[in-house]
Amino acid sequence: MQQLVKKVKEIIKNKEVDVVIGWGRGSLPFSATPIFVETEKDVEKLIFDETCRNNLTTYLTKDKRRISKEYKKIGIIVKGCDSRSVVLYTVENQIKRENVVLIGVPCNGVFEKKKLSQLVEGKEILDFQIDVDNIIIKGRNFEQTHPLKDALCDPCLTCQYPDAPEYDYFIGTPRKDVNVPDAYKMINDFGEKSAEERWAYIQEEYSKCIRCYACRNICPSCYCPECFVDQNDPQWIGKTPEVTDSIIFHLIRNLHVAGRCVDCGACVSACPVDLDLRIMSKKVEKEIKERFDYTAGTDINEKPAMASYCENEKQDFIMG
Amino acid sequence: MVKIKKTELNEFIEFLMKDYDVYSPADVGKKAAFKKIKSAFEIKHAITNTHLSPKDVFFPQSEVLFQYSDDGLKVPKREEKAIAVWGMRNCDTSSLLMLNKVFGDAHQMPDKDMYKDPYWKMKYDNCLIFNQACNEPLSTCFCNWFEGNPFAKKGADIFVVDTGDHFILEGISDKGKTFLSKYKAGEETTKVDLNKIAKLKETAESYLPDVVDIKPLFNKMNKIWDEPIWEEISAKCINCGACTFVCPTCHCFDVSDEGKGKKGQRIRLWDSCMFQIFTREASGHNPRGLSTQRVRQRIMHKYNYFMDNYEQYLCTGCGRCVQVCPVNLDIREVIKKVLDYKLSKNEEI
Numbered sequence: 001m002q003q004l005v006k007k008v009k010e011i012i013k014n015k016e017v018d019v020v021i022g023w024g025r026g027s028l029p030f031s032a033t034p035i036f037v038e039t040e041k042d043v044e045k046l047i048f049d050e051t052c053r054n055n056l057t058t059y060l061t062k063d064k065r066r067i068s069k070e071y072k073k074i075g076i077i078v079k080g081c082d083s084r085s086v087v088l089y090t091v092e093n094q095i096k097r098e099n100v101v102l103i104g105v106p107c108n109g110v111f112e113k114k115k116l117s118q119l120v121e122g123k124e125i126l127d128f129q130i131d132v133d134n135i136i137i138k139g140r141n142f143e144q145t146h147p148l149k150d151a152l153c154d155p156c157l158t159c160q161y162p163d164a165p166e167y168d169y170f171i172g173t174p175r176k177d178v179n180v181p182d183a184y185k186m187i188n189d190f191g192e193k194s195a196e197e198r199w200a201y202i203q204e205e206y207s208k209c210i211r212c213y214a215c216r217n218i219c220p221s222c223y224c225p226e227c228f229v230d231q232n233d234p235q236w237i238g239k240t241p242e243v244t245d246s247i248i249f250h251l252i253r254n255l256h257v258a259g260r261c262v263d264c265g266a267c268v269s270a271c272p273v274d275l276d277l278r279i280m281s282k283k284v285e286k287e288i289k290e291r292f293d294y295t296a297g298t299d300i301n302e303k304p305a306m307a308s309y310c311e312n313e314k315q316d317f318i319m320g
Numbered sequence: 321m322v323k324i325k326k327t328e329l330n331e332f333i334e335f336l337m338k339d340y341d342v343y344s345p346a347d348v349g350k351k352a353a354f355k356k357i358k359s360a361f362e363i364k365h366a367i368t369n370t371h372l373s374p375k376d377v378f379f380p381q382s383e384v385l386f387q388y389s390d391d392g393l394k395v396p397k398r399e400e401k402a403i404a405v406w407g408m409r410n411c412d413t414s415s416l417l418m419l420n421k422v423f424g425d426a427h428q429m430p431d432k433d434m435y436k437d438p439y440w441k442m443k444y445d446n447c448l449i450f451n452q453a454c455n456e457p458l459s460t461c462f463c464n465w466f467e468g469n470p471f472a473k474k475g476a477d478i479f480v481v482d483t484g485d486h487f488i489l490e491g492i493s494d495k496g497k498t499f500l501s502k503y504k505a506g507e508e509t510t511k512v513d514l515n516k517i518a519k520l521k522e523t524a525e526s527y528l529p530d531v532v533d534i535k536p537l538f539n540k541m542n543k544i545w546d547e548p549i550w551e552e553i554s555a556k557c558i559n560c561g562a563c564t565f566v567c568p569t570c571h572c573f574d575v576s577d578e579g580k581g582k583k584g585q586r587i588r589l590w591d592s593c594m595f596q597i598f599t600r601e602a603s604g605h606n607p608r609g610l611s612t613q614r615v616r617q618r619i620m621h622k623y624n625y626f627m628d629n630y631e632q633y634l635c636t637g638c639g640r641c642v643q644v645c646p647v648n649l650d651i652r653e654v655i656k657k658v659l660d661y662k663l664s665k666n667e668e669i
Contacts, residue, residue, distance in 0.1 A: 270646035
């Protein structure tokens with residue numbers, strides 16, 4: 001942490017950047033909150049730990065930020081997935097790489113509040129403590145110990161890029177030797193089920209959607225100035241929370257982020273009704289990986305899967 | 321007062337169901353929300369505050385206003401029984417009183433009857449509200465900032481306390497008293513019960529945060545409309561509608577037509593001032609095109625505009641928006657920030 005503060009102080013002092021977007025302590029247990037650090041004094045507010053859930057790069061695209069203040073050069077603290085979003089923005093011409101300064105931090109995974117809440121059966125969590133591989137969760141009348149990995153976000157458990165693939169400064173030691181279980185196990189397991197079972201699950205799950213668009217707005221890859229659901233001339237889809245309308249929203253959103261989703265899981269954490277959003281996004285990611293051998297945000301010199309063509313691509317989906 | 325054994329709650333709920341459609345906190349997916357129940361066994365007891373507010377019982381997220389076809393116009397009428405809501409906490413009960421000022425009361429309109437919302441009234445007017453004492457407020461609760469209390473009875477028809485093995489019911493409104501007098505199967509309450517209630521109240525109150533004096537908020541809001549504080553507050557907001565949709569008092573709506581050929585319907589849907597499209601005009605111009613302007617609108621509506629119109633703040637301190645905000649934009653901190661803000665123009669408050 002001290003190294004991080006020192007580095008950020010340095011680049012702010014040298015006027016290398018106008019602002020550094022990082023995490024500060026949030027108002028709830030297990031929460032960090034995005035902060036915009038412009039002065040050396042504010043640098044002390046920066047933190048980095050397992051609570052730093054948000055993918056802050058979502059603030060880099062102009063239409064998301066929509067604040068009147070215009071920064072010329074932005075510093076941003078990035079975990080692996082966040083760094084991949086910056087690569088995505090660069091290859092998609094949304095930002096110029098030289099206009100952002102990336103400060104990489106070694107990530108051991110971040111907490112998923114929803115999983116924590118399930119661990120303690122919905123009881124309110126007031127404090128926590130990490131003890132090597134365990135987490136001690138405290139509330140008004142309880143204290144429970146659970147394996148640390150049970151509290152981490154699902155994407156973190158199969159993350160192959162905990163270290164930022166793209167960075168200008170790296171604080172601490174990269175994790176390098178990452179050995180992860182099969183990232184597509186959940187998708188393969190789900191695929192084993194019958195079509196009826198899968199459809200029933202998807203319908204049940206997405207019928208809970210309240211159309212608040214938290215998933216879309218927190219998503220770094222969703223940066224359209226005007227989303228198709230916000231268009232009303234013509235109006236593409238119904239606006240009700242009925243499952244038929246909601247499913248179409250989620251299907252189209254997922255197709256739109258095909259080959260662009262970095263699996264940061266921000267949508268899952270943001271969802272106020274705990275939808276299983278990765279059941280769709282991970283499936284699309286897998287398809288892109290298998291058909292185009294492409295993983296979003298890992299190579300700044302590679303053209304995006306959906307913006308390039310090569311002759312030897314599998315085309316069985318066209319010919320049936 | 322009527323005392324009911326928890327194990328005998330189903331008998332009471334069945335009695336209630338003779339005259340009412342009963343809604344109560346229940347499992348909806350992994351979350352708790354209010355839904356229509358068929359038996360007392362669906363009631364989710366071990367919660368303090370449902371994740372979604374009960375406003376959609378009376379003001380559904382999507383509601384058909386009328387349907388049209390070659391046969392003419394059809395306006396839906398409520399043919400079912402009146403609504404009873406079990407298990408409401410006082411933050412939610414108070415929110416209904418606020419919403420009723422908008423939809424049901426129309427006291428500030430020149431022609432009162434004309435501006436009453438029939439869709440709200442057909443559900444709300446004959447409803448029976450069971451306001452349940454909140455034994456264990458959450459760390460995100462701040463009802464005491466708004467003169468609320470976990471054991472407040474304002475807006476209740478019947479006040480309910482969960483004392484462990486029993487529910488103790490007290491008729492508050494005439495409607496509530498009349499209903500309770502018809503139920504003969506309950507036990508008599510004793511002094512021990514009353515002591516228990518007092519003790520529970522004391523414990524619940526001890527969980528509440530320190531009171532913040534929010535009376536000056538209204539005046540302060542009047543003066544900070546074009547101050548830079550809004551940029552600071554809104555910088556991290558991503559403009560999703562999570563806060564407005566879980567809020568028990570947010571009530572902005574949109575009207576949408578769905579039709580094909582000669583058949584169709586007009587529906588009313590929740591809308592959110594956080595969305596760009598909320599204010600976008602047909603020309604393409606958007607008077608609230610910036611995130612800053614939209615965040616200001618939400619906060620101003622809650623702590624200034626509503627006070628102007630209805631002499632109270634549009635917030636009950638239920639803390640749901642604090643819990644769901646994906647970027648931890650904590651409305652309690654916004655209130656404190658505004659109260660502490662020093663005006664840049666040297667204006668005296």
